[in-house]
Amino acid sequence: MMRHSFPGLLFVVAVSIAGCAGLTTREPESLPVSDNSAxxxxxxxxxxxxxxxxxxxxxxxxxxxxRIEPRNPVLWQELAKLRLQQGQYQQAEGLAxxxxxxxxxxxxxxxxxxxxxxQARLKRGDYPGAQSAFDKAAQAN
Amino acid sequence: MDNPVLxxxxxxxxxxxxxxxLLSFALLLSGFVLYLDLTVRAQxxxxxxxxxxxxxxxxxxxxxxxxxRPEQLLTELAMLGYRDSGDSLDPxxxxxxxxxxxxxxxxxxxxxxxxxxxxxxxxxxGDRLRTLADLKTGQPVTLARLDPLLIGGIYPAHNEDRVxxxxxxxxxxxxxxxIAVEDRKFYTHHGVDxxxxxxxxxxxxxxxxxxxxxxxxxxxxxxxxxxxxxTLRRKFTEMIMAQLLELHYSxxxxxxxxxxxxxxxxxxxxxxxxxxxxxxxxxxxxxSQLDLPQAALLVGLVKGPSYYDPRRHPARALSRRNLVLxxxxxxxxxxxQQYAAARATGLGVVEQAPGGTSLYPAFVELVHRQLxxxxxxxxxxxxxxxxxxxxxxxxxxxxxxxxxTRLTQLEKARRIPPNALEGAVVVSNAQNGEIQAxxxxxxxxxxGFNRALDTERPVGSLxxxxxxxxxxxxxxxxxxxxLLDDSPLVWRERGAPDWEPHNYDKAFHGQVPLRLALANSYxxxxxxxxxxxxxxxxxxxVRRLGVERDLNTxxxxxxxxxxxxPLEVTQxxxxxxxxGFRVPLRAIREVLTAEGQPLQRYSLSIEQVIEPGPAYLITxxxxxVVREGTADGLNKFLSPDIHVAGKTGTTNDLRDxxxxxxxxxxxxxxxxxxxxxxxxxxxxAGGAMTVWGDMMARLDPEPLVPPRPDNVEMVSVDAVTGxxxxxxxxxxxxxxxxxxxxxxxxxxxxASSPGPSIKNWFKRLFE
Numbered sequence: 001m002m003r004h005s006f007p008g009l010l011f012v013v014a015v016s017i018a019g020c021a022g023l024t025t026r027e028p029e030s031l032p033v034s035d036n037s038a039x040x041x042x043x044x045x046x047x048x049x050x051x052x053x054x055x056x057x058x059x060x061x062x063x064x065x066x067r068i069e070p071r072n073p074v075l076w077q078e079l080a081k082l083r084l085q086q087g088q089y090q091q092a093e094g095l096a097x098x099x100x101x102x103x104x105x106x107x108x109x110x111x112x113x114x115x116x117x118x119q120a121r122l123k124r125g126d127y128p129g130a131q132s133a134f135d136k137a138a139q140a141n
Numbered sequence: 142m143d144n145p146v147l148x149x150x151x152x153x154x155x156x157x158x159x160x161x162x163l164l165s166f167a168l169l170l171s172g173f174v175l176y177l178d179l180t181v182r183a184q185x186x187x188x189x190x191x192x193x194x195x196x197x198x199x200x201x202x203x204x205x206x207x208x209x210r211p212e213q214l215l216t217e218l219a220m221l222g223y224r225d226s227g228d229s230l231d232p233x234x235x236x237x238x239x240x241x242x243x244x245x246x247x248x249x250x251x252x253x254x255x256x257x258x259x260x261x262x263x264x265x266x267g268d269r270l271r272t273l274a275d276l277k278t279g280q281p282v283t284l285a286r287l288d289p290l291l292i293g294g295i296y297p298a299h300n301e302d303r304v305x306x307x308x309x310x311x312x313x314x315x316x317x318x319x320i321a322v323e324d325r326k327f328y329t330h331h332g333v334d335x336x337x338x339x340x341x342x343x344x345x346x347x348x349x350x351x352x353x354x355x356x357x358x359x360x361x362x363x364x365x366x367x368x369x370x371x372t373l374r375r376k377f378t379e380m381i382m383a384q385l386l387e388l389h390y391s392x393x394x395x396x397x398x399x400x401x402x403x404x405x406x407x408x409x410x411x412x413x414x415x416x417x418x419x420x421x422x423x424x425x426x427x428x429s430q431l432d433l434p435q436a437a438l439l440v441g442l443v444k445g446p447s448y449y450d451p452r453r454h455p456a457r458a459l460s461r462r463n464l465v466l467x468x469x470x471x472x473x474x475x476x477x478q479q480y481a482a483a484r485a486t487g488l489g490v491v492e493q494a495p496g497g498t499s500l501y502p503a504f505v506e507l508v509h510r511q512l513x514x515x516x517x518x519x520x521x522x523x524x525x526x527x528x529x530x531x532x533x534x535x536x537x538x539x540x541x542x543x544x545x546t547r548l549t550q551l552e553k554a555r556r557i558p559p560n561a562l563e564g565a566v567v568v569s570n571a572q573n574g575e576i577q578a579x580x581x582x583x584x585x586x587x588x589g590f591n592r593a594l595d596t597e598r599p600v601g602s603l604x605x606x607x608x609x610x611x612x613x614x615x616x617x618x619x620x621x622x623x624l625l626d627d628s629p630l631v632w633r634e635r636g637a638p639d640w641e642p643h644n645y646d647k648a649f650h651g652q653v654p655l656r657l658a659l660a661n662s663y664x665x666x667x668x669x670x671x672x673x674x675x676x677x678x679x680x681x682x683v684r685r686l687g688v689e690r691d692l693n694t695x696x697x698x699x700x701x702x703x704x705x706x707p708l709e710v711t712q713x714x715x716x717x718x719x720x721g722f723r724v725p726l727r728a729i730r731e732v733l734t735a736e737g738q739p740l741q742r743y744s745l746s747i748e749q750v751i752e753p754g755p756a757y758l759i760t761x762x763x764x765x766v767v768r769e770g771t772a773d774g775l776n777k778f779l780s781p782d783i784h785v786a787g788k789t790g791t792t793n794d795l796r797d798x799x800x801x802x803x804x805x806x807x808x809x810x811x812x813x814x815x816x817x818x819x820x821x822x823x824x825x826a827g828g829a830m831t832v833w834g835d836m837m838a839r840l841d842p843e844p845l846v847p848p849r850p851d852n853v854e855m856v857s858v859d860a861v862t863g864x865x866x867x868x869x870x871x872x873x874x875x876x877x878x879x880x881x882x883x884x885x886x887x888x889x890x891x892a893s894s895p896g897p898s899i900k901n902w903f904k905r906l907f908e
Contacts, residue, residue, distance in 0.1 A: 091746060
């Protein structure tokens with residue numbers, strides 16, 4: 001069992017490092033979040049709050065934006081990333097999956113969601129699950 | 142006895158005894174005073190009034206593009222007590238001219254920071270808010286909130302309610318009036334007015350009872366520390382305590398305590414204490430904004446809030462207020478002009494007390510229950526917590542209206558005695574699980590039995606979507622086009638009599654496509670399907686969807702023989718409506734301390750419990766229920782373009798009528814029945830569905846267009862056989878299938894060209 005999963009584990013770790021890089025190097029401001037000015041204002045507030053380490057306040061702002069645009073996949077994804085940062089892995093996975101539901105054919109968004117799911121699974125010790133998520137991220141791109 | 146020595150000894154003994162008695166009395170008295178002193182100081186300094194938790198509705202968010210009709214904004218403003226004013230643009234006023242609003246918002250401290258008073262101009266275009274701008278600068282405003290509606294409180298024991306005020310918030314004229322009427326020597330006496338005491342003593346000795354002569358300090362002591370009995374001993378204690386209080390505290394401190402303690406009215410079982418709350422209760426404005434006649438009325442009420450109740454006895458209240466004004470004039474607290482002007486004014490009391498005992502008791506009860514998981518009951522009743530809930534007053538209003546008017550209509554139409562029918566409504570946000578409205582019965586202001594939370598009625602066919610969902614989770618065996626067997630069924634179970642389910646139309650329908658068996662709510666094919674899947678498997682899915690109670694696993698459970706509350710049904714359907722994500726229903730967004738410090742946020746939480754594919758299919762099937770099944774009557778209320786997904790529920794002997802359904806933005810569950818569980822002779826479609834439709838029609842629902850998952854494809858099939866169809870087939874329908882599960886065989890109508898099916902077979906081979 002161990003022998004079998006060790007190379008897989010290595011692979012997952014390697015991919016996840018790539019995934020991490022993807023998460024951090026991405027410029028979030030470059031995403032066109034919404035054409036609703038209230039939503040963009042809330043997202044910008046949330047990002048400021050994030051930068052200041054006020055994670056709960058940021059989550060509140062994202063949720064407020066989601067009440068205005070519940071079908072906006074970027075908002076779901078932002079919340080997923082935040083939960084990942086907070087160590088709420090199950091929530092992160094659920095939110096990223098929700099984002100995927102609304103992502104349509106936005107490939108980069110989907111890839112990012114799968115990376116978040118992979119990260120979350122990795123943290124929870126679900127290596128095969130993480131691997132399959134990272135695979136999907138690679139496919140989506 | 143005549144012995145002088147003995148006599149002398151006796152006298153000295155008596156003197157000593159007397160001295161001893163006097164000494165011990167003095168000791169006792171000082172001990173008593175010391176004890177009172179400790180009590181007074183400990184209690185006054187530690188005095189923290191029990192402040193009720195206040196529950197607010199969601200604040201209305203205004204932003205360009207918001208879907209809102211001008212009349213809905215008017216309703217909101219009216220509920221908030223905003224006044225339509227010609228000129229004034231003080232906070233809490235607005236102007237309205239067709240599609241243009243000018244609103245002066247009240248400042249409010251929200252969870253994420255304070256919003257100052259704003260002057261906004263809002264222009265509507267049909268049912269949308271087109272632009273929002275700052276009135277003065279003309280600059281566009283991206284987002285602004287109205288202050289939230291206070292919808293109720295969680296009150297302390299004795300139901301005392303108050304709004305704490307500082308002395309500098311009390312209008313000086315009110316203080317002057319209070320002193321002129323209640324205690325002219327307040328600033329000079331030491332807690333007790335000797336002449337007042339003298340007067341009181343005389344009346345008491347005359348046998349007219351112990352009364353009168355109380356200074357403000359004594360009144361405060363009486364309210365603070367003592368019981369309301371009238372005995373000499375109590376009066377004595379009161380006088381000592383009043384002097385002790387004066388010894389330790391300043392006049393201002395005593396006055397401030399008085400201003401917050403004094404009893405000034407009654408709202409149902411809620412006692413109105415202090416000038417701060419009384420100001421809201423009678424005039425719907427903060428204390429600092431009261432004018433002279435209003436302040437004088439509050440002062441007048443001190444003598445007897447019930448006797449001088451300005452709502453019930455306006456004439457009495459008016460003459461009492463004028464008496465106060467007269468006293469103030471005599472004491473030269475006001476000028477002759479002020480007096481004349483104030484006397485000429487009406488009472489100015491608002492007809493309805495704002496935010497009284499819960500406007501929406503059923504919803505507030507849900508808030509209370511959710512809070513009890515995290516807070517001590519005592520804290521909820523005393524810490525003055527500010528609870529920001531998700532209630533949407535506009536949705537609540539629609540729900541209450543629809544339920545009450547429809548129940549009356551249904552009673553008339555079906556010759557049911559008036560007021561025999563009862564009902565409940567729960568409305569939630571279909572995406573994030575927030576409860577927007579909750580109606581616990583047709584008497585919507587009644588704080589009693591809450592049917593939305595506590596009635597447990599068999600759910601009937603509302604359970605069926607779970608059977609079908611369980612089937613659709615096995616795409617290898619079941620699709621929307623799979624033919625189900627709807628022929629007679631006898632179920633034999635050891636220890637139970639044979640069970641023969643029947644359909645509502647008393648007929649059997651042979652081979653029925655799965656989606657139509659659900660759309661028409663056929664019992665027999667549904668039971669057969671559930672039995673082949675396993676009752677336990679189906680019930681496990683019910684739990685997975687969010688029902689937490691233990692469920693029976695009898696065959697009859699497949700037809701909803703077991704009872705659930707409307708709230709539990711809402712939780713179950715919420716998971717379906719949100720595409721397979723379990724989202725716990727929430728009524729609370731944030732909790733703040735009395736001082737406005739954020740305490741807790743109840744965040745959105747989701748968990749994927751059903752794969753997107755089957756979740757998409759079951760929504761599609763439930764849309765079929767409304768399009769062509771038992772709920773097709775909904776089309777009388779809503780455009781077919783909304784693509785509502787829903788399910789009717791009817792129970793044995795027509796005792797319960799249910800409807801659960803969702804649009805793009807909202808999920809709602811409606812139950813109708815009788816409290817005595819007598820038959821009501823209506824189906825889900827005949828009763829609950831009409832309430833649902835009536836309510837949703839008032840709310841301009843968003844169309845339901847769920848995103849199609851990657852692994853779901855649309856395939857045309859023959860409506861009857863469920864086989865693959867093509868352009869040649871007339872009765873073809875386009876249905877969603879999980880990739881690889883669509884039928885391979887072509888229908889007879891398309892049989893001329895076997896091409897597609899072979900192509901598909903190859904496609905599947907390489908997928």
